[in-house]
Amino acid sequence: MTAGPGIHGEASYGDSREDEVALMGRVAAEQMDAFEVLYRLYHPKLTRFLTGMTHRPALVEEILDDTMLVVWRRAHTYVPEAKVSTWIFGIAYRQALKALREAGHDASAELDEAPLPSQEPAPEVELHQRDLHAMLDEAMQSLSAEQRAVIELTYYLGYACREIATIMGCPVDTVKTRMFYARRRLRALLGANREEVM
Amino acid sequence: MKILRFEGSAHSETQRLLPWYVNDTLDAADFSRVEEHLAECGQCRRDLEFLRLLESGCMQASPVPDPTASFTRLRDRLQPPRPHASASLLTRLRATWGGSPAWLRGVAAASLVLVAGAWGLTLVRDEAPAMYRTLGDAPSETVVRDKDLRHLVVVFDPHIEHARMQQLVRASQARIVDGPNEAGAYVLAVPAGREASVREALRAAPGVTLVETLDADGQRR
Numbered sequence: 046m047t048a049g050p051g052i053h054g055e056a057s058y059g060d061s062r063e064d065e066v067a068l069m070g071r072v073a074a075e076q077m078d079a080f081e082v083l084y085r086l087y088h089p090k091l092t093r094f095l096t097g098m099t100h101r102p103a104l105v106e107e108i109l110d111d112t113m114l115v116v117w118r119r120a121h122t123y124v125p126e127a128k129v130s131t132w133i134f135g136i137a138y139r140q141a142l143k144a145l146r147e148a149g150h151d152a153s154a155e156l157d158e159a160p161l162p163s164q165e166p167a168p169e170v171e172l173h174q175r176d177l178h179a180m181l182d183e184a185m186q187s188l189s190a191e192q193r194a195v196i197e198l199t200y201y202l203g204y205a206c207r208e209i210a211t212i213m214g215c216p217v218d219t220v221k222t223r224m225f226y227a228r229r230r231l232r233a234l235l236g237a238n239r240e241e242v243m
Numbered sequence: 244m245k246i247l248r249f250e251g252s253a254h255s256e257t258q259r260l261l262p263w264y265v266n267d268t269l270d271a272a273d274f275s276r277v278e279e280h281l282a283e284c285g286q287c288r289r290d291l292e293f294l295r296l297l298e299s300g301c302m303q304a305s306p307v308p309d310p311t312a313s314f315t316r317l318r319d320r321l322q323p324p325r326p327h328a329s330a331s332l333l334t335r336l337r338a339t340w341g342g343s344p345a346w347l348r349g350v351a352a353a354s355l356v357l358v359a360g361a362w363g364l365t366l367v368r369d370e371a372p373a374m375y376r377t378l379g380d381a382p383s384e385t386v387v388r389d390k391d392l393r394h395l396v397v398v399f400d401p402h403i404e405h406a407r408m409q410q411l412v413r414a415s416q417a418r419i420v421d422g423p424n425e426a427g428a429y430v431l432a433v434p435a436g437r438e439a440s441v442r443e444a445l446r447a448a449p450g451v452t453l454v455e456t457l458d459a460d461g462q463r464r
Binding site: 089092096117199 | 258259262263265266267268269290293294296297299300301302303305307308310313314316317318320321322446447449
């Protein structure tokens with residue numbers, strides 16, 4: 046059973062896309078045991094995606110619960126032509142935007158044209174001596190939630206651009222634009238050590 | 244956000260595709276195009292290195308939480324513990340809803356339909372309204388005839404906080420015009436043009452158990 050297209054960094058869950066579609070059919074029939082299987086399948090991926098997208102750990106559990114509640118209630122509306130994972134991550138994305146709005150955070154803050162940070166090299170610090178993940182995590186905070194979502198969907202969950210557009214409910218060019226600005230900003234932020242890494 | 248158009252030269256085309264070249268999701272034609280340009284463009288090769296670094300940073304495993312506790316909590320929201328004998332009709336319906344056989348859920352649904360239907364009939368006949376009413380609302384008989392309004396029967400989760408309930412109603416640009424009745428259901432008046440979107444939004448909202456449209460003739464749909 047798959048929980049994403051390429052799920053980078055972790056083993057996939059097993060059998061096939063057809064299994065997930067069948068599982069959704071059982072969830073639509075309100076079989077709680079099937080819902081539990083689906084929940085356990087997606088919980089790690091959703092936790093990671095929502096943490097990466099929102100950067101607000103306190104909100105993640107609530108958004109995840111709301112997402113799976115919608116999955117339970119709306120399972121009968123799922124159309125098997127779409128991937129189950131695309132459908133579920135689309136719900137999670139919208140729930141996250143909603144939660145961020147309610148919490149007073151502007152998920153789509155226009156960071157595109159914001160001044161880039163100074164690219165003066167920081168002395169005595171080399172990228173490979175630091176925890177890349179921690180550095181990246183810090184740099185990601187400067188992105189909008191939508192830009193972080195594109196990064197997570199591309200590089201953690203391994204989605205194609207077109208699938209990301211489906212999940213985010215926007216044109217493909219919008220996904221590419223978000224990625225363009227996100228990587229430009231990340232590159233500038235991590236650029237203190239750019240000579241070593243780029 | 245200004246949407247960028249990524250058309251034109253092989254360089255800009257490669258810049259557009261590079262993030263998904265890295266995660267290996269390009270189709271064969273785009274893959275070949277990128278490979279060809281990379282062979283002759285130093286800037287794109289440097290960008291490629293950066294994107295691979297970004298990918299390796301993103302792929303690092305995160306701690307995997309145990310979903311057992313959170314699933315149990317969510318399941319209890321869907322299937323609350325069985326209530327005492329004195330519990331309301333609504334609570335009893337909710338308790339039996341999730342885990343019961345389909346035929347039993349059908350019976351429960353039919354009961355709720357009857358409750359809401361009878362209520363709608365009451366509104367239309369100008370009879371005395373439900374025994375519980377909200378404070379300060381206009382008489383429902385007046386409101387139900389307003390052609391610019393539609394009415395929704397809404398049942399909230401019994402555990403929902405009052406502030407959250409008010410927030411949901413405000414966000415829907417709705418007004419509570421009646422309720423709660425004995426089943427815990429409210430009637431919300433919403434602008435006619437927003438009926439469908441409000442209904443769907445409330446159905447998707449946490450803390451809302453049931454949302455149905457109530458026509459002026461008292462029929463649910």
